[in-house]
Amino acid sequence: MNKRLMIALAAVFCLAAALLIYFGGRPSAGGPAVGTVQEESIPSFLGVGPHEITIRNVTKKPVHYRLRAYGSEAPAVERMLLPDEIDRYPAPQTVVISYLKYGSEVTYSLFPGKPYSFRYDSAGNTDIWVGAHGREDAVDLAPYVPTPPEVLAEMCLLGEVTKDSIVYDIGCGDGRIVIHAAKTFGARGVGIDIEPERIRESKANAKAAGVERLVRFKLADATKVDISEATVVTMYLLPESNELLRPKLEKELRPGVLVVTHNYMIPGWENKEVTSKIVLDSEEKEHTIFVYRR
Ligand SMILES: C[S@@+](CC[C@H](N)C(=O)[O-])C[C@H]1O[C@@H](n2cnc3c(N)ncnc32)[C@H](O)[C@@H]1O
Structure with missing residues (x-):
């Protein structure tokens, strides 16, 4: 898959x-x-817009990652999110995210109009998951x-x-x-x-x-x-x-x-x-x- x-x-x-x-x-x-x-x-404007993605850091540590437009030759943009912060990133098209998981770099595609969250997985490693909403004024409970x-x-x-x-x-x-x-x-x-x-x-x-x-x-x-x-x-x-x-x-x-x-x-x-x-x-x-x- x-x-x-x-x-x-x-x-x-x-x-x-x-x-x-x-x-x-x-x-x-x-x-x-x-x-x-x-x-x-x-x-409704508080949520994630159709041409952007939101990434929330629900972990207790800063998370470093890189973003780039899918298919683009431009260099990836370095990003850092503190705990509880939300990154809103323009996404007229699919965005590719890379970050370190289990000590090696992983890459996923993020889709326009979707909220995402960095959370801990069952082993305590930081991973990215789809969230409920991209609002900055409310916690994403699940x-x-x-x-x-x-x-x-x-x-x-x-x-x-x-x-x-x-x-x-x-x-x-x-x-x-x-x-x-x-x-x-x-x-x-x-x-x-x-x-x-x-x-x-x-x-x-x-x-x-x-x-x-x-x-x-x-x-x-x-x-x-x-x-x-x-x-x-x-x-x-x-x-x-x-x-x-x-x-x-x-x-x-x-x-x-x-x-x-x-x-x-x-x-x-x-x-x-x-x-x-x-x-x-x-x-x-x-x-x-x-x-x-x-
Ligand atoms: C896993 S679902 C559970 C749905 C339902 N309780 C059930 O068991 O079928 C979690 C729900 O929490 C909502 N949610 C997330 N953050 C929320 C918040 N801050 N306030 C209210 N609802 C929230 C999501 O939109 C989602 O519908």
Whole structure:
């Protein structure tokens, strides 16, 4: 498989790939849904433009790399990114990136209009991955990779979701977890995602499932949303994002609230882990669910 294809595939499989081991009241069917959540609009210009790429450094060290336009004879441009910085690079066409991995230079193609991130792989080496967005005013918690139905069904069971629950999914993707909780248990739910397309999908999916009165979707940076009314929190995010969110969970959630994560643990919450379970998806692929009690 050529390297360009590999980086494209990483967009789809980034979270699920084994390469990133480090790597989700009062209900009433007819009553109001969660009323405290307001819709919010985020200017789309903050994201990655169609003729540029963004590269974010999510590691804890400066990263050095070189960029050049694909097919160009011009010398590559040397770049350096400090932790948390974002590089915006004009990309009217494919851009070729080179950097050191495992002590040798690797080269990949980056495609116009895509956000990328330098992150650690499971062995602790810096590598490049597709990200969720190129916004400079928000952390990139994880790229979009949906939780398979078998896994989210078990997440809801392990999270003890009932009709009395208020389920918050942090980085909700297409809304499937809160929609399942609403449809199966009559739970209320709030999905938060920073990508406008995900929120559009979530709303359409909730409508199609007939649960739009029970769920709300918020277009926002989840790190800035008050989650204190949640009785269950689900997260399918990268491990460093779980770690980043831990103080927020501790500050805002009431004691006893269950936090259910897909595939990645919450570093520092080892003593709060209630249980974990491995679930197979329809392709027999293993997913681990971790349950914590705040
Ligand atoms: C791995 S997906 C999980 C989707 C869904 N929870 C599921 O399990 O099917 C992670 C989601 O987090 C979103 N995300 C990334 N950074 C975010 C942020 N700062 N605030 C809110 N959502 C974010 C991405 O857009 C993506 O949809």
